[in-house]
Amino acid sequence: MEKWRVYERIVALLSTEKYDDPSLTVIPNARVTGLISNRKRQIDVLIDYRFEHDLTRRMVIDAKERKRPIDIKEVESFEGLMKDVGAQRGVLVCTNGYTKAAKNRAQKHIGIEIIPAEEIDTFNFNSWDNCLHQKCEDGLVLWDRYFGVSIQDSPPYVMATGKCDVCHRFHIWCWSCGNRKVLGNEDEWQCSCKEPWFWLTAIEPEEDNTKSIYLLFCSASDIKIVDRIPL
Ligand SMILES: [Zn+2]
Ligand SMILES: [Zn+2]
Numbered sequence: 001m002e003k004w005r006v007y008e009r010i011v012a013l014l015s016t017e018k019y020d021d022p023s024l025t026v027i028p029n030a031r032v033t034g035l036i037s038n039r040k041r042q043i044d045v046l047i048d049y050r051f052e053h054d055l056t057r058r059m060v061i062d063a064k065e066r067k068r069p070i071d072i073k074e075v076e077s078f079e080g081l082m083k084d085v086g087a088q089r090g091v092l093v094c095t096n097g098y099t100k101a102a103k104n105r106a107q108k109h110i111g112i113e114i115i116p117a118e119e120i121d122t123f124n125f126n127s128w129d130n131c132l133h134q135k136c137e138d139g140l141v142l143w144d145r146y147f148g149v150s151i152q153d154s155p156p157y158v159m160a161t162g163k164c165d166v167c168h169r170f171h172i173w174c175w176s177c178g179n180r181k182v183l184g185n186e187d188e189w190q191c192s193c194k195e196p197w198f199w200l201t202a203i204e205p206e207e208d209n210t211k212s213i214y215l216l217f218c219s220a221s222d223i224k225i226v227d228r229i230p231l
Helices: 003-018 074-084 100-106 118-122
Strands: 026-034 038-048 059-064 088-095 110-115 140-149 157-164 170-174 180-182 197-205 211-219 223-230
Touching: 003 026, 003 038, 003 059, 003 118, 003 140, 026 140, 026 223, 038 074, 038 110, 059 074, 074 088, 074 100, 074 110, 100 110, 140 170, 140 211, 140 223, 157 223
Parallel strands: 059 088, 088 110
Antiparallel strands: 026 038, 038 059, 140 157, 157 170, 170 180, 197 211, 211 223
8 A cells, every 4th residue: 555545544533533423523634526616536534424415514624745845836726625625723733843834824723743654654544344346346334333222121233434545335234144245325235133223325315416325224113314525
């Protein structure tokens, strides 16, 4: 794996720990449609409201693995990306610091943090799984949510959900039987342990003409939105 790619993944993983809020979803290597450019923009880590399209909660993180300090130009182009995707806040994470002008230019809505390059060598990806989709190359699944269901007095059933950082497909991991499953964008799945619920994915239009893929948990009593990826 190339060094900058490892660095992006480290920043994504640390972001799931740092922004550990059940109402937020962390999407590594996201691709969302720019509101101004109308083009797909790549975002190293997108932090978005989990349950519906709400740009007031949107935050973008850019990982800059650089030999030199980041400068004012990089801050300006990052601010341009933030505007295009409607993010209110942004964080630039860099290996080798930043110039004073870059810091001044960043003002309040852009944070600059340093994670030194040495961390790249000490890091392991044990907590990530390979993407289960046959055609996805090199994708890793970041499990970012644990989901428990209780039926009457039985101990809760626990499932983990995550998404691949290359093809972005949702993954479900049933802890009762150990099954793991990748879901397509408009898909449906019931685990072979045959509990009385199933999972659905659906692409839904949002008010501003963008779309999201929703991951839904469906049982006899209700349908819950568990996760969302903006497109
Ligand atoms: Zn994948
Ligand atoms: Zn199962």
